Amino acid sequence: MHMADALISPAVGGAAWAGAAGLAAWSARKVRLEMDDRKAPLMGVLGAFVFSAQMINFAIPATGSSGHLGGGLLLAILLGPHAAFLTITSVLLVQALFFADGGLLALGCNVLNLGLFPCFIAYPLIYRPIAGTGLARGRVMAGALLGAVVALLMGAFAVVLETTASGISDLPFSSFLLFMLPIHLAIGIVEGLVTATVVLFVYQARPELAVAGQGSTGSGRAVAVALLLAAVITGGLLSWFASGNPDGLEWSIARTADTEELAAPGEGVHALSAHIQEKTVLMPDYAFGDASPEESAGVVRTGTTVAGLVGVGLTLLVAGTLALVFRPRRMSRGASA
Amino acid sequence: MSHHLVEARDLYYAYPDGTAALRGVSFRFTHGESVGVVGANGAGKSTLLLHLNGCLSPGRGAVRIGDVQVTRKTLPDVRRTVGMVFQDPDDQLFMPSVREEVAFGPLNAGLAPEEVEDRVSKALETVDASHLADRPPFRLSGGEKRAVAIASVLSLEPDVLVMDEPTANLDPHARRKTIDLLRSFHHTRVIATHDLDLVLDVCTRALVLHHGQVAADGSPADVFRDEALLAACHLEKPLRMQACPVCGTGD
Amino acid sequence: MAAIESALLQTGRLDTLARQDTAVHRIDPRAKVITTACFVLLVVSFDKYTVAAMIPFLVYPLALLTVGRVPPGFVLTRLALVSPFAVVIGVFNPLIDHEPMVRLGPVVITGGWLSFASILLRFLLTLSAALLLIATTGFNRVCLALERFRVPPVFVVQLLLLYRYLFVLAREAARVLRAYRLRAIRSRGVSLRVYGSLVGSLLLRTLDRGQRVYTAMGCRGFNGILHPSIPLRFRTVDAAFVFGWCAFFIVARLYPLPQHLGHAVLEFLS
Numbered sequence: 001m002h003m004a005d006a007l008i009s010p011a012v013g014g015a016a017w018a019g020a021a022g023l024a025a026w027s028a029r030k031v032r033l034e035m036d037d038r039k040a041p042l043m044g045v046l047g048a049f050v051f052s053a054q055m056i057n058f059a060i061p062a063t064g065s066s067g068h069l070g071g072g073l074l075l076a077i078l079l080g081p082h083a084a085f086l087t088i089t090s091v092l093l094v095q096a097l098f099f100a101d102g103g104l105l106a107l108g109c110n111v112l113n114l115g116l117f118p119c120f121i122a123y124p125l126i127y128r129p130i131a132g133t134g135l136a137r138g139r140v141m142a143g144a145l146l147g148a149v150v151a152l153l154m155g156a157f158a159v160v161l162e163t164t165a166s167g168i169s170d171l172p173f174s175s176f177l178l179f180m181l182p183i184h185l186a187i188g189i190v191e192g193l194v195t196a197t198v199v200l201f202v203y204q205a206r207p208e209l210a211v212a213g214q215g216s217t218g219s220g221r222a223v224a225v226a227l228l229l230a231a232v233i234t235g236g237l238l239s240w241f242a243s244g245n246p247d248g249l250e251w252s253i254a255r256t257a258d259t260e261e262l263a264a265p266g267e268g269v270h271a272l273s274a275h276i277q278e279k280t281v282l283m284p285d286y287a288f289g290d291a292s293p294e295e296s297a298g299v300v301r302t303g304t305t306v307a308g309l310v311g312v313g314l315t316l317l318v319a320g321t322l323a324l325v326f327r328p329r330r331m332s333r334g335a336s337a
Numbered sequence: 338m339s340h341h342l343v344e345a346r347d348l349y350y351a352y353p354d355g356t357a358a359l360r361g362v363s364f365r366f367t368h369g370e371s372v373g374v375v376g377a378n379g380a381g382k383s384t385l386l387l388h389l390n391g392c393l394s395p396g397r398g399a400v401r402i403g404d405v406q407v408t409r410k411t412l413p414d415v416r417r418t419v420g421m422v423f424q425d426p427d428d429q430l431f432m433p434s435v436r437e438e439v440a441f442g443p444l445n446a447g448l449a450p451e452e453v454e455d456r457v458s459k460a461l462e463t464v465d466a467s468h469l470a471d472r473p474p475f476r477l478s479g480g481e482k483r484a485v486a487i488a489s490v491l492s493l494e495p496d497v498l499v500m501d502e503p504t505a506n507l508d509p510h511a512r513r514k515t516i517d518l519l520r521s522f523h524h525t526r527v528i529a530t531h532d533l534d535l536v537l538d539v540c541t542r543a544l545v546l547h548h549g550q551v552a553a554d555g556s557p558a559d560v561f562r563d564e565a566l567l568a569a570c571h572l573e574k575p576l577r578m579q580a581c582p583v584c585g586t587g588d
Numbered sequence: 589m590a591a592i593e594s595a596l597l598q599t600g601r602l603d604t605l606a607r608q609d610t611a612v613h614r615i616d617p618r619a620k621v622i623t624t625a626c627f628v629l630l631v632v633s634f635d636k637y638t639v640a641a642m643i644p645f646l647v648y649p650l651a652l653l654t655v656g657r658v659p660p661g662f663v664l665t666r667l668a669l670v671s672p673f674a675v676v677i678g679v680f681n682p683l684i685d686h687e688p689m690v691r692l693g694p695v696v697i698t699g700g701w702l703s704f705a706s707i708l709l710r711f712l713l714t715l716s717a718a719l720l721l722i723a724t725t726g727f728n729r730v731c732l733a734l735e736r737f738r739v740p741p742v743f744v745v746q747l748l749l750l751y752r753y754l755f756v757l758a759r760e761a762a763r764v765l766r767a768y769r770l771r772a773i774r775s776r777g778v779s780l781r782v783y784g785s786l787v788g789s790l791l792l793r794t795l796d797r798g799q800r801v802y803t804a805m806g807c808r809g810f811n812g813i814l815h816p817s818i819p820l821r822f823r824t825v826d827a828a829f830v831f832g833w834c835a836f837f838i839v840a841r842l843y844p845l846p847q848h849l850g851h852a853v854l855e856f857l858s
Contacts, residue, residue, distance in 0.1 A: 004674035005714035006707045010633045028740035032812075040742050040812065041805060042798035044749025049794040051754055052761035053787050059777035066777030069787065078795075090747040094754070097722045097730070098599050100666055100715040102673075105628045168636045168707060169677050170684040170700060197784030202791055208353045392803045413809065421807045428800040431752045433728035445809035473603070475755065493808065 002095070003110050003159055005103030009166040016162065017108030023116065024089050027082040039083050046075060047087045051094075060190055067190050072118035073148050074195045077127065081119040088115035109162050113155040121154065122147035135203050141196040148192030149185060156184035341368040341496045341525045342403050343389060343419075349397035350384055358384040359395070360549035366542075371519075371526040373536030373557060376546035377571035382501075382529040383424070385546065389499050389527060390419040402497065417446060420495030420524075424502040426482035430474035435466065435485050438474050442493040453492075460492040464518060480511025487518065497525045504532045533561060533575035545570055600755070602719075605658055606726030612656035617725050617733035619826040623648075624721045626834045630841045631713045637689065637702045641844035642709050648833060649716040656724040663716055663723075678707035727751050732820060741813045748814065749801070757794060764790060 005013070031039055050071035057066040071091070075084040092110045095101035102110050131143035160180050164173045171179075343366040350359040358381045366372050374382050387393040388400050391407045400407040407415050423429045432438040439460050443453040461467045464484040469477060474485050483503065490498065503519065504512045512532075519526065519539045530536065536543055536557050543560040545553040547570045553560050561567065561575055606613070612620075631645055653660055685700030722730065728748065735744045764786060768778060778786055839845075 002673055004677075004711065005628060005632055006674040006710035007677060008632060010629055013632060014629075024743065025740065028742050031742050032740070040745040041749055041802040042795070043742075043746035045753050045757070045794055045798040045801060047746065047750035048753035048757045049791060052757040053790065055758060055761045056765055056783070056787060056790075057777035058780055058783040060780075086743050086746060087750070090743070090750050093747065094727075094751060097718055097727070098602060099669070100719050103628065103714040104624065104718050105632055105714065163677065168703070168710075170681045170703065171677060172684075193780065194783060194787075197780065198788045198791060201784045201788030202795075205788070205792055206354070206795075387803070390807055392807065416807055416809060421804075423800065423804050425800070427756050428797060429804040431749060431801065431805070433726075433748070441810075442808035445811065475752065489808070 002102040003106040003113060003162055005106045007163050007166060007168050008106055008109060009168065010105070012162050012166045013105035013108060015108075016112050017105070020089070020108040020111035020115075023120075024086060024111070027085045030082040031086065034082075039079070043079060043083050043087045044090075046078060047091050047094075050075065050087075050091050058194065067187070069194055069198075070114070070148075070152075070187075070191050072114055073122055073127065073144060073151060073191070074198060076119045076123035077144075077195070077199055081123050084123075085115050085119040088119065109158070113158045113162075117154040117158075118147070118151040122151035126150055135200075135207065137200060140200055140203075141193075144196035144199065145189065145192035148195055149188035152184045152188035152191060153181060156180040342366070342401070343497055343525060343527065344401040345385075345388070345398065346401075347398040348385070348388060348395045348400070350388065350393060350395050352384075358549055359388075361398075362546070362549070362551055363398075364544060364551065364554060366525055366527065369523060369525060370542055371540045372528065372542045372544055373533075373540035374527060374529040374544045374546060375531070375533060375536060375570075375572060376552075380546040380570070381549040382546055384549075386421070386499050386501055386527065386529050389497075390421050391415050392421070417493055418495055419497045419499055420490035420493055422486050422490050422498070422500040422503060424505060426479075426486040427475065429486045429489065430482060433473055434470070435461070435472055435474050435477075435488075436470045438485060439489045439492045441489060446493065456492045456494065460488040463491055464488045465514075478511075479506055480508065480514065483507060483511065483515055484518070487515075495524065497527065498522060499527045501529050502531070503528060504530065504535055533557075533572065534577055537561070537575050537577065545572070601662065602723055603726065605656075605662075605723045606729075608657055610656050610724075612652055612724045614825075615724075615829050616820055616822050616826040617729040618736055618820070618822060619830045620721055620725050621730065621733045621737075622830050623833045624717050626830075626837055627717050628714050630837045631710060631717075633841065634706070634710075636706060637699060639702060639705050639709060640846045641840070642706070642713065644840040644845045645713050645837065647836070649713065649720055652720040652724055656720065658720060658723045663719055666719055667712065667715055674707060674711050678704050678711075681707070735814075736820060745812070745814055753797070753801075756797075757790075760793070761790060 050069070053071060054068045057068050059066050072084075072088055075087050078084070079087060089111050092102070092107060092114065096104055096107050096110070127143040127147040129143075130146065131140045157177065157180075160173065160177045163169050163171065164176065169176075344364070346363050348359045348362040349357075351357045362381070362385060374385065376382050384393065388395055388407070389402075391400075391409075391412045394407070394409075402415050402418050405411050405414060405418075430438055432441055436457060439457045440453050443456050448456070457470075458467065461470060464487050466481065466484045466488055469481060469485065474482065477485060487500075487503075500519075503515055507515060512535075516535055516538050519528070519535075526539070528535070528540065540557055543553070543555065543557040544551060545560060545566065552570050553563070553566055561578055564574065567573060627645070627648055631642065634642055649663075652658065653663065681704045682698065682700035685698060685703065687699040688696045689699045689702055690697040725733075728751075731744050731748050731751075734747070735741070765778075768782070768786060
């Protein structure tokens with residue numbers, strides 16, 4: 001699932017961007033230092049492969065529905081974690097730019113959600129230890145299944161965390177999580193199955209790839225992963241506290257009385273972050289009308305609303321006129337040509 | 338310079354899966370010679386070609402380009418001398434525009450920008466593709482792609498041109514243009530192809546490969562007259578050497 | 589997936605649009621990347637209930653559309669194809685948040701509807717900005733900008749190649765899929781057992797192609813770095829583009845322009 005610009009706050013998006021960029025830079029260094037230069041063309045072509053593979057739907061047994069490959073774990077298996085992380089990043093970048101999947105600020109979140117977990121957790125900590133370098137059917141299957149499920153659940157958890165920390169959506173943390181996890185458990189199982197069948201097919205046809213594909217396993221991996229996890233957790237907490245729009249959450253808390261489904265966990269955090277936010281706010285918030293929700297004892301007056309609507313209408317009119325005026329004359333010629 | 342010499346001595350090569358692709362191939366092509374390498378699918382043509390500029394290194398035997406033996410160390414030199422045009426232009430053309438595509442090799446060679454520009458326009462002129470300079474290569478027609486792929490190699494000013502199936506997947510007109518282009522070159526040319534009529538048109542020598550070995554080596558006219566040999570090697574007389582079924586003429 | 593397929597096909601159209609020559613297309617890619625980033629950041633920084641104050645931000649995509657000669661219908665259809673995650677999640681807001689916030693005569697709008705409208709507007713603004721960046725710049729020039737921003741070469745190289753082979757491999761997959769469908773008329777998707785070998789063989793061919801591309805690049809002396817042959821020049825116009833737009837965004841972010849405009853007009857009328 002792609003995180004979207006429309007749902008995140010600048011603090012969350014920015015923190016995720018910083019984390020993703022740091023990881024990408026580190027991965028690029030690793031690829032350059034440890035691997036031969038033949039990886040770059042291979043990475044690009046495999047990234048394109050993920051797109052084309054996503055065009056091919058498979059029938060999900062016993063459900064009547066169909067799904068398609070995600071590809072994160074598959075890339076990690078084929079390219080090794082560092083190169084795969086870069087490739088997933090580019091796949092997501094192309095998706096953000098061309099298919100408007102997610103958006104540019106949410107790219108950081110998406111790279112972490114869909115790249116970090118399969119490449120640096122599921123592959124080195126789950127798939128590799130279970131599947132090893134051999135071609136044993138059961139082991140590859142088990143490793144891929146478990147790896148994909150863990151990667152997707154962690155990704156889903158991150159989506160929920162990012163969404164609630166941003167405070168644009170009103171969905172409470174716990175119910176959102178309860179909604180996301182089962183779906184991603186199912187997706188993870190299918191993804192694992194599919195990844196394993198593809199990997200097994202390829203290894204059967206070309207046993208030499210099984211060895212070649214197992215990129216580098218640096219000795220410092222365990223340390224790196226531990227560091228990484230620490231960074232992610234701190235990043236997550238930081239962005240939680242720095243959430244640009246906690247007033248939404250504060251609001252929900254204020255209304256606990258008439259909203260039963262409000263999540264219990266994290267109330268303290270919300271209140272605290274809202275408090276911090278009030279103290280540190282840089283830009284004043286402008287809601288529809290002039291009054292921000294906290295201070296409006298009642299409801300925004302009709303007069304203010306009318307002024308707002310008139311203003312919106314005029315702005316659109318002005319923008320439309322400008323567009324007409326600046327419309328290049330060549331346009332008509334270009335269209336008829 | 339005697340760079341134009343291409344010599345192979347007793348080449349053996351097996352793929353990682355164990356398939357023996359070359360089993361003792363030897364030859365010596367001299368300056369300006371144009372050689373057609375023919376043979377059935379899987380006879381070893383493409384494998385042989387990949388040895389000529391060091392994309393593959395032989396399990397046994399050696400390749401010499403001029404006075405230089407192809408090794409890892411001499412690779413940059415060899416690759417500047419031997420230009421390689423691949424069978425599928427899509428594998429070769431990856432830059433955003435034709436101009437950048439043709440400039441790719443010279444820029445990698447570290448030439449000065451003016452020199453690069455000069456070579457690009459010359460190479461594009463040679464293949465009659467100057468008008469395509471600003472187009473993205475992957476949007477071109479098959480014939481145009483082929484021309485650009487050749488230009489992208491010519492811009493390195495190689496002494497030897499190696500081509501894999503230069504007329505594959507081309508319409509008759511594009512094929513004819515490519516053949517005319519190949520005839521106009523003065524490089525030493527090594528052309529792997531199933532198009533035996535092309536060999537008659539362009540080549541002064543034909544090398545027949547069969548199961549990784551040289552089955553025949555001689556002038557195209559002589560080699561293609563040997564029907565027993567052609568049948569054994571899964572080949573067929575070039576169309577123009579066959580009796581015409583419509584008018585009944587031919588030799 | 590039909591959506592992906594048609595999106596891929598339309599991507600060629602995006603390329604064609606990017607090759608036009610207009611005032612916007614001539615702006616340095618770096619300037620457009622920076623401006624787009626600033627735009628997205630400021631749009632996203634609005635309070636969750638903001639609708640009106642965000643409207644002036646529409647001016648930027650509208651300006652790119654008209655000056656850059658991008659058909660509006662094209663952008664809108666692409667937005668419609670997008671995965672609707674934001675909309676799906678946003679639709680819960682009206683269900684959860686019933687607090688009345690705005691009154692217009694007898695009509696009362698709740699906070700939930702307001703924040704949902706805000707999400708839709710964010711969706712429209714941020715995604716159209718991303719699409720228009722590509723439509724007026726082209727992917728390769730965006731990559732060039734990335735390279736100038738000191739993004740590691742290995743990343744840029746594989747990004748360019750990914751884009752280059754997107755179409756080649758998509759066509760290949762489409763051919764395989766067509767051949768499969770012609771012989772498996774009843775099934776909705778590829779059965780899981782066949783899927784392994786179908787996608788697996790596609791993957792094998794991809795790996796071979798990767799090898800051939802690498803070989804072809806190696807034959808022409810590739811050593812890990814692309815040498816861009818188009819020089820980028822950051823001119824005064826480009827600087828003006830960045831500063832002009834960013835200044836406008838900041839003003840629009842700090843002052844609810846439509847509100848002020850509305851008040852002024854109503855005052856004038858009364």
